[in-house]
Every structure is written in C-alpha cells, then in structure tokens.
Amino acid sequence: xxxxxxxxxxxxxxxxxxxxxxxxxxxxxxxxxxxxxxxxxxxxxxxxxxxxxxxxxxxxxxxxxxxxxxxxxxxxxxxxxxxxxxxxxxxxxxxxxxxxxxxxxxxxxxxxxxxxxxxxxxxxxxxxxxxxxxxxxxxxxxxxxxxxxxxxxxxxxxxxxxxxxxxxxxxxxxxxxxxxxxxxxxxxxxxxxxxxxxxxxxxxxxxxxxxxxxxxxxxxxxxxxxxxxxxxxxxxxxxxxxxxxxxxxxxxxxxxxxxxxxxxxxxxxxxxxxxxxxxxxxxxxxxxxxxxxxxxxxxxxxxxxxxxxxxxxxxxxxxxxxxxxxxxxxxxxxxxxxxxxxxxxxxxxxxxxxxxxxxxxxxxxxxxxxxxxxxxxxxxxxxxxxxxxxxxxxxxxxxxxxxxxxxxxxxxxxxxxxxxxxxxxxxxxxxxxxxxxxxxxxxxxxxxxxxxxxxxxxxxxxxxxxxxxxxxxxxxxxxxxxxxxxxxxxxxxxxxxxxxxxxxxxxxxxxxxxxxxxxxxxxxxxxxxxxxxxxxxxxxxxxxxxxxxxxxxxxxxxxxxxxxxxxxxxxxxxxxxxxxxxxxxxxxxxxxxxxxxxxxxxxxxxxxxxxxxxxxxxxxxxxxxxxxxxxxxxxxxxxxxxxxxxxxxxxxxxxxx
Ligand code: GCV
Numbered sequence: 106x107x108x109x110x111x112x113x114x115x116x117x118x119x120x121x122x123x124x125x126x127x128x129x130x131x132x133x134x135x136x137x138x139x140x141x142x143x144x145x146x147x148x149x150x151x152x153x154x155x156x157x158x159x160x161x162x163x164x165x166x167x168x169x170x171x172x173x174x175x176x177x178x179x180x181x182x183x184x185x186x187x188x189x190x191x192x193x194x195x196x197x198x199x200x201x202x203x204x205x206x207x208x209x210x211x212x213x214x215x216x217x218x219x220x221x222x223x224x225x226x227x228x229x230x231x232x233x234x235x236x237x238x239x240x241x242x243x244x245x246x247x248x249x250x251x252x253x254x255x256x257x258x259x260x261x262x263x264x265x266x267x268x269x270x271x272x273x274x275x276x277x278x279x280x281x282x283x284x285x286x287x288x289x290x291x292x293x294x295x296x297x298x299x300x301x302x303x304x305x306x307x308x309x310x311x312x313x314x315x316x317x318x319x320x321x322x323x324x325x326x327x328x329x330x331x332x333x334x335x336x337x338x339x340x341x342x343x344x345x346x347x348x349x350x351x352x353x354x355x356x357x358x359x360x361x362x363x364x365x366x367x368x369x370x371x372x373x374x375x376x377x378x379x380x381x382x383x384x385x386x387x388x389x390x391x392x393x394x395x396x397x398x399x400x401x402x403x404x405x406x407x408x409x410x411x412x413x414x415x416x417x418x419x420x421x422x423x424x425x426x427x428x429x430x431x432x433x434x435x436x437x438x439x440x441x442x443x444x445x446x447x448x449x450x451x452x453x454x455x456x457x458x459x460x461x462x463x464x465x466x467x468x469x470x471x472x473x474x475x476x477x478x479x480x481x482x483x484x485x486x487x488x489x490x491x492x493x494x495x496x497x498x499x500x501x502x503x504x505x506x507x508x509x510x511x512x513x514x515x516x517x518x519x520x521x522x523x524x525x526x527x528x529x530x531x532x533x534x535x536x537x538x539x540x541x542x543x544x545x546x547x548x549x550x551x552x553x554x555x556x557x558x559x560x561x562x563x564x565x566x567x568x569x570x571x572x573x574x575x576x577x578x579x580x581x582x583x584x585x586x587x588x589x590x591x592x593x594x595x596x597x598x599x600x601x602x603x604x605x606x607x608x609x610x611x612x613x614x615x616x617x618x619x620x621x622x623x624x625x626x627x628x629x630x631x632x633x634x635x636x637x638x639x640x641x642x643x644x645x646x647x648x649x650x651x652x653x654x655x656x657x658x659x660x661x662x663x664x665x666x667x668x669x670x671x672x673x674x675x676x677x678x679x680x681x682x683x684x685x686x687x688x689x690x691x692x693x694x695x696x697x698x699x700x701x702x703x704x705x706x707x708x709x710x711x712x713x714x715x716x717x718x719x720x721x722x723x724x725x726x727x728x729x730x731x732x733x734x735x736x737x738x739x740x741x742x743x744x745x746x747x748x749x750x751x752x753x754x755x756x757x758x759x760x761x762x
Pocket of ligand 1: 245258259300301380419463491
C-alpha cells in the first residue's frame with residue numbers, strides 16, 4: 106500500500122539550514138526515486154525525498170511502482186541494526202541498499218553529499234560502513250539556568266535546544282531538524298544533559314523521565330539514541346536511601362528498578378553518562394570503592410536492556426598546591442584507571458578526554474587510550490570551543506582531531522566509540538559562529554571514518570552548506586578555515602603549555618590566571634625559563650606513561666616535538682628549537698604571525714560579501730572583529746609577559762609593550 110506523500114513538519118522559522126539547505130536536495134528532488142522496504146527510518150527517508158520532490162518537481166514512489174527510476178533506495182533482508190549501505194551507479198540508475206533502517210538513511214545522505222555526481226558518474230558497487238559503532242554528542246545542557254554557568258555549561262550558542270523554561274521544549278521541531286543534521290553526518294547518539302548533574306536535572310532520571318522520552322521520540326526519527334547523564338548520588342537524592350555504595354544491595358536494587366522504568370519510557374534508551382569523583386561530583390570513593398565498582402553497578406542495571414554506561418576518566422586532584430611538584434594532573438587519569446584495566450563490565454565504556462589535561466589547544470594524546478587494552482574505550486573531544494575561542498574565533502578543529510585519531514600506529518587509536526561535547530544551542534546559526542558548524546560536521550564524519558583526510562571533510566562541508574558556490578567562495582571558505590587551528594595556537598599559549606586563560610570563563614589571555622590556583626594547571630615560568638618537567642629522569646614521570654617509542658621521544662628535550670616541548674620540559678628561554686629558533690624568539694614570532702593571519706582572514710571574509718547570504722556574512726564579520734581584537738590582546742599580553750620575564754628583546758625589534 107503506497108503511503109500518502111507526507112510533508113516534513115514546517116522547519117523552525119529563521120533557522121540556518123546549515124549543511125542541509127534545500128538546494129542540496131535538488132539533484133534528488135528533481136528526479137524519480139523508488140523506496141523499497143518499510144520501517145521507521147525508511148519512512149523518514151521517504152519524507153525527506155518527498156519534500157525535495159515537492160520543491161523541485163521530481164517524484165518518489167514506494168515498492169512495486171513501475172520504473173524507470175534514477176535512484177533506488179532499497180532495504181534488503183539481513184541485519185536490521187546495520188548501519189552499512191552499498192552504493193552503485195550503472196545503467197542510468199543509482200542504487201543504495203542496506204539491511205538496516207539506519208543504513209538506508211545514511212545511504213540517502215551519501216547521495217545528497219555526492220549531489221549531481223551521484224547521477225552522472227558510473228560507479229561499481231561499493232560498501233560504506235562506519236568504523237566506530239557509537240558516534241555521540243554530549244550536551245552539557247542544564248534544564249534550569251545555572252547561576253554561574255548559564256543554561257549550557259561552556260555553551261557559546263545560546264540556550265539549550267532541548268530544555269526551555271524549566272522543562273523539555275513543547276515545540277520540538279528544532280530538535281527534529283537537529284536530528285536530521287546529525288544523521289546527515291552520521292551521528293547516532295546524543296546525551297541530553299550536563300555531566301555536572303544539578304538538583305533539577307537529577308530528576309530527569311525518575312519523575313521527569315517523560316520529558317526525556319519526548320526528546321528521544323523526536324531524535325529516534327533520525328536513528329539517534331538518547332543517553333542521560335546521571336548523578337552517582339541518585340539513590341540518595343532521588344531514592345531517599347542513606348548512601349550510594351555501589352556494593353550495597355539496596356542501592357543496586359534501586360538502580361535496577363529505576364533503570365527498568367527508564368526503559369518503560371524510552372525503549373531504545375542508550376544508557377548513562379557518569380562524571381564521578383571529579384571536580385566535586387559524588388562517586389564511589391566515598392564508600393572506599395573503585396571506579397570499576399561504580400561503573401559495573403550501573404552496567405548491571407543497564408545490561409538486561411542492552412544499555413551502556415559511559416564512565417568518564419576525567420578524575421584528578423583539583424585541590425592542589427602549586428609548590429607540590431610531585432602531583433601532576435596530567436598523570437591522574439592513567440594513575441587512577443590503568444590498575445582497573447580488565448575489571449570493567451562488557452557494557453561499561455571508559456570515556457577518556459583526548460588529552461591528559463582538558464581540551465587545551467595543544468596537548469599530547471592521553472597515554473591511557475592505548476594502555477587500556479582490556480577495556481572498552483570512548484575518546485572524548487570538545488566541539489564546543491571552551492579553550493579554542495568560544496565560537497567568537499574561527500578555529501576549525503578537524504586537523505587536531507585527526508592527529509589524535511591517527512596517533513600511535515598505522516591503524517590509529519584502538520577505539521570503538523567517539524564522543525564530542527556539542528557546540529550547539531538555540532542560536533539561529535546553531536553554533537553561534539556560523540563557521541563553527543564545520544566542527545560539528547567534521548566530528549560526525551571523522552567518527553564515521555577516523556582515517557579520513559580532514560581537509561576533504563572540510564570541502565564536503567563547504568559543498569553541502571554552500572551548494573553551487575562559485576570557486577572564489579569555495580576557495581575563500583577553505584582558506585579561512587583550513588589553517589585556523591594553527592593560527593589560534595600561534596597567538597595563544599605557546600609550545601604546549603596551557604591554561605593561560607582568564608580563570609572561570611576561560612576566554613582571553615591571563616598568563617598567570619591559573620598559575621597559583623588549586624587546579625593543577627601550571628607553566629612554571631620564571632626569569633630563567635618555562636615549562637613543566639614531566640620527564641622520568643628529573644620530573645613528574647608522566648612521559649613514562651607512554652609505550653615505546655613515545656616514552657623515549659617525549660623524555661628528552663632533544664627528541665620531543667617542538668609543539669609539545671613546554672608540556673614535557675622546563676627549558677631556558679634561549680633553548681634552541683628544532684626549527685632553529687630560540688623559545689623566546691618563537692614566542693614573539695608566532696604571536697606576530699598569528700595576528701597577521703587573522704588580519705588576512707578578515708580581509709578574505711570581507712571580500713566574500715555578496716557571495717554569502719547577508720545575515721550569515723554579517724554574523725561572521727562581527728565575530729571576526731572580536732577575534733582580531735582578542736588575538737591582538739593575546740599577542741601583546743604574552744609577548745610583554747615573556748619580554749619582562751626573560752629580558753630578551755625581539756630580534757626584529759617589533760613593538761612589545
Ligand atoms: C562539565 C572542564 C570544564 C567544565 C567541565 C569539565 C568536564 O573542567 O571547564 O565546565 O564540566 O571540564 O569535562 O567535566
């Protein structure tokens with residue numbers, strides 16, 4: 106029985122279509138498509154094609170309709186949960202097949218990405234499948250507006266997409282549009298609330314689970330499973346128990362019953378995300394239990410429902426004294442978790458930040474990731490630009506993430522899952538800075554294929570977001586985005602030292618902002634030199650947490666890569682880098698260069714006026730003004746600080762205040 110041609114719910118007014126403008130669907134919408142097979146996501150695929158056809162004059166048919174067809178999307182017998190699809194073009198027809206609902210939808214978006222080429226270029230059958238099973242976004246969204254952090258912790262794109270006026274949004278059209286964008290870059294899971302779980306948000310687990318169900322019901326239409334951040338203390342704060350000891354039977358029963366109720370409300374619920382014994386959040390240490398005990402208790406509650414617990418490894422001492430040179434925050438995750446390797450339940454995933462500190466512009470890859478060979482791992486990236494310009498600055502993170510994912514060996518990191526902290530809010534451009542959308546898209550595509558060339562993904566994003574753009578626009582967009590991470594690195598903290606930011610909000614320079622704080626974030630600059638000695642021979646021993654050859658490479662200033670030198674070593678300002686420059690001259694040069702690169706990008710952007718839709722152009726131009734101001738401030742503060750400390754003048758005699 107053919108379905109009536111449905112029309113997608115009206116898109117939310119005034120919202121940027123990001124990488125799915127109507128125009129991206131023209132090649133499909135102006136042709137004849139056949140969809141074979143039934144199911145919820147086949148229906149979603151049908152809706153998308155039908156909407157495009159209504160706009161561009163093509164037709165979409167179901168099942169047994171007579172041909173000919175330009176495009177056939179077909180569900181084949183087999184594994185229903187498959188995300189893989191085949192693609193081929195021959196005899197005047199493009200065919201996508203999958204045995205899975207998600208696979209079919211991903212196949213459709215593959216055709217959208219190819220555009221006209223999907224109907225012109227002959228292609229033998231090829232199979233596409235994601236390298237990583239879980240590709241998840243964590244939203245640090247609060248339901249209630251937090252007095253210090255606002256609604257979205259470290260959010261730079263307005264309020265929450267999910268929560269409004271203290272509850273789940275009544276109108277979830279925007280969430281549906283979000284689900285569509287995410288599916289189009291391959292993301293299949295979303296955690297809908299902050300890992301710092303406050304009082305109101307704790308209740309999403311129990312008496313407010315229906316609100317989570319509302320959101321899940323919408324995301325499900327695009328193959329996205331919903332996860333929830335929960336507080337380890339939930340049995341006390343919600344269940345009235347005296348404690349939350351993970352080995353106490355009453356506590357375990359409470360979690361088992363509560364979890365069963367969650368699945369009543371959300372049958373395809375993905376599982377829990379937990380930040381425990383970290384930055385003041387409750388955890389198993391209170392009861393003398395280990396992180397494995399804590400994670401396994403939740404894993405046991407989730408196992409009957411095939412759910413997963415994501416247990417975060419971001420555990421460190423945040424009450425340190427800067428005089429204490431033996432405690433090193435960079436060591437903490439490895440020291441805490443390596444002894445537990447092999448102790449985690451099969452449905453417990455350890456979620457590890459990509460670097461050992463906290464999403465700085467440059468960090469080495471966390472040694473824990475390669476070390477936990479008997480534990481399921483997810484690597485956590487940060488799309489929200491907490492330390493990389495807060496979506497005021499253009500900082501496309503594709504190259505950084507790609508370096509992380511390719512670290513160590515030909516195959517890259519041993520991973521099953523990739524997570525990023527979302528950079529999206531209720532801003533009309535989704536990410537505040539319209540060009541920050543490229544980070545979200547790149548994350549999804551890298552999670553699908555971690556070995557992909559990030560510059561190719563960037564071009565894909567440009568092609569989708571600006572279909573039929575003239576070459577000048579394509580080149581301009583590519584040039585302002587492609588090198589922007591390195592530009593940002595140049596004008597901010599040098600050579601792998603981090604945290605030279607304003608305390609609290611983390612925007613803008615403050616060289617000593619975190620230098621005497623309890624957070625374990627020091628650069629130890631004095632009149633003679635700068636950097637943290639993390640060698641085994643004379644420092645904290647962190648370099649020894651790596652396997653060979655990295656332990657040796659990082660151990661000595663002679664072999665340590667320049668860009669991480671100050672992360673691993675304390676050296677004099679006159680130390681000569683592999684580049685041939687001294688550390689102090691490198692600091693001056695990169696800071697002048699970084700600002701010059703921003704000035705150039707500002708000009709490129711100005712030259713694109715008229716080629717970009719005016720609202721979007723104006724938003725980016727306004728952000729560039731702030732980026733330039735801020736980059737100059739960074740340059741001057743960093744240069745003056747180190748000129749004063751070292752007493753060494755700039756070899757080129759440029760203006761240093
Ligand atoms: C959600 C950093 C951020 C915090 C964040 C924390 C984490 O410390 O500044 O806002 O809390 O990381 O990842 O848990």
